[in-house]
Amino acid sequence: MAIATATRMGPKTETTFRVLAPVAVGVIVLGVWQFLVTVVGVSDYLLPSPASIIEEFIQFWESILSASILTGTNALIGLVVGSLVGIALAAIAARWRAVDQMSAPVVASLAVIPIVALAPVLNSMYGADSQFGRQAIAALASFVPVFINTLRGFRQTAPVHRDLMKAYAASSGQVLRTLTLPTARPFMLTGIRIASSLAVISALVAEYFGGPRGGLGGLISTSAASSAYARAWAYVVASIALGLLFYLVTLGLERMLQRHAPQARRRP
């Protein structure tokens, strides 16, 4: 009983520390920042004070919210589509070696395409009033880590488990459902977690290159262009919050589903 309590206390204090430490750092940084601006007197154009950013944040709250929803929707659609395609293609590549070999160079080149290179092309291809280009870019960015991680996961089945499935004369569908997918699941979820941040960044950056207004990226560039730096920073803060939200949701999903994955084993 004492041991059980002790082991339960450990992670709890650790979690508290993990939450408190960054908050403390954040408060200190904000304090120093505010101090620089108000006491040392750094110009508001060079560095708007946290207080003025918060002011703008509150004043433009509605526009920030709708912009976050717009960019967030693009990122979410991209993340979902990119992940689904990534998982499906990884399953095919794991099943047929030839597909794997054919797709390897394609995936490698996708991985190195900078968003800035694709965004103008897609934006002009799909017209000025379509969100499609941004969603496609978010999907492409999400696809790569999901595909790579999932494919690795599909290759992790233990020989003893494969023997077991053969001994049970399991059909290939049954092997996929009872062995291959559960083995790959933690890898898949890690891929999705990595992809979630990429999806937000891509959807946001793609807005810098034209297309309809109203997203976080677009508003950051308009605010900055009209010298409303504090407002631009308010939108940046919202972008960070959106990215964190995506990351935390996918991290939570991973934690929840991975509790009894092979990686989480306490005993070897």
Place this chain on the structure above:
Amino acid sequence: MSAAVEITGVDKTFDTRSGAVQALTGIDLTVEAGEFVSLIGPSGCGKSTLMRLIADLDEPTAGTVEVFGKGARQARLDQEYGIAFQSAGLLPWRTVAANVALPLELHGVASAARSTRVAELLDMVGLSDFADRYPDQLSGGMQQRVAIARALAEQPRLLLMDEPFGALDEMTREKMQSDLVRISAETGAAVVFVTHSIPEAVFLSDRVVVMSPRPGRIQEIVPMRLGAEAARAARTEELREERAFFDMVTAVREALHQGSPVGTAPRGLENR
């Protein structure tokens, strides 16, 4: 009624990058229905390979393997055997109960019948209280018992076990041996049991197959004096201290030493 396992003139050669490895040569072996046969021999003599051939996880290079009068492949497709590997091989994302239920699930047993059977099996291996735990919450010996319950799930007439107690401490091991003797007597299943331990082979078996390496072949088949099936249930802890037990241990040890120079124990064998 046909024999549980009928192996005739089996050779097995593995093609590796560094040339062919002859794992087994000229194997002839019959295991009767309900008989308990142990395979013993130095490391690398092909015990696991032989068991994998019976299970149709590998195919012989020459010769035939029949299980209950059918080819090994057909027997596997018909689910004629249950199998337990040296590593328990439980699926870590499934609970103990779900692991035991796996073969039943794969073979379409209805959910109600499944949970009744799982409860029965867990009771048999003494793990009823652990049904909802995950494998990583169990000790090695408990995991092994789950694997044995899983192997018994469909009441196979043939049980294949590759060093299932290899990783266990001596106490747990003796308890598991007694359990296995009881279970195999209760179910009347034939058992092919791979082990490194002479006393274990003697305690459990009707016959002990002594193998020798390079190339793997059968050195000698030693019948155990308490071989009668009826007497199997009577194998209790007292047997371990009887004179006859030590005589049989000696007989198996001598058979093992025939293949190697006098005074040097074959590698990988335990004399405990």
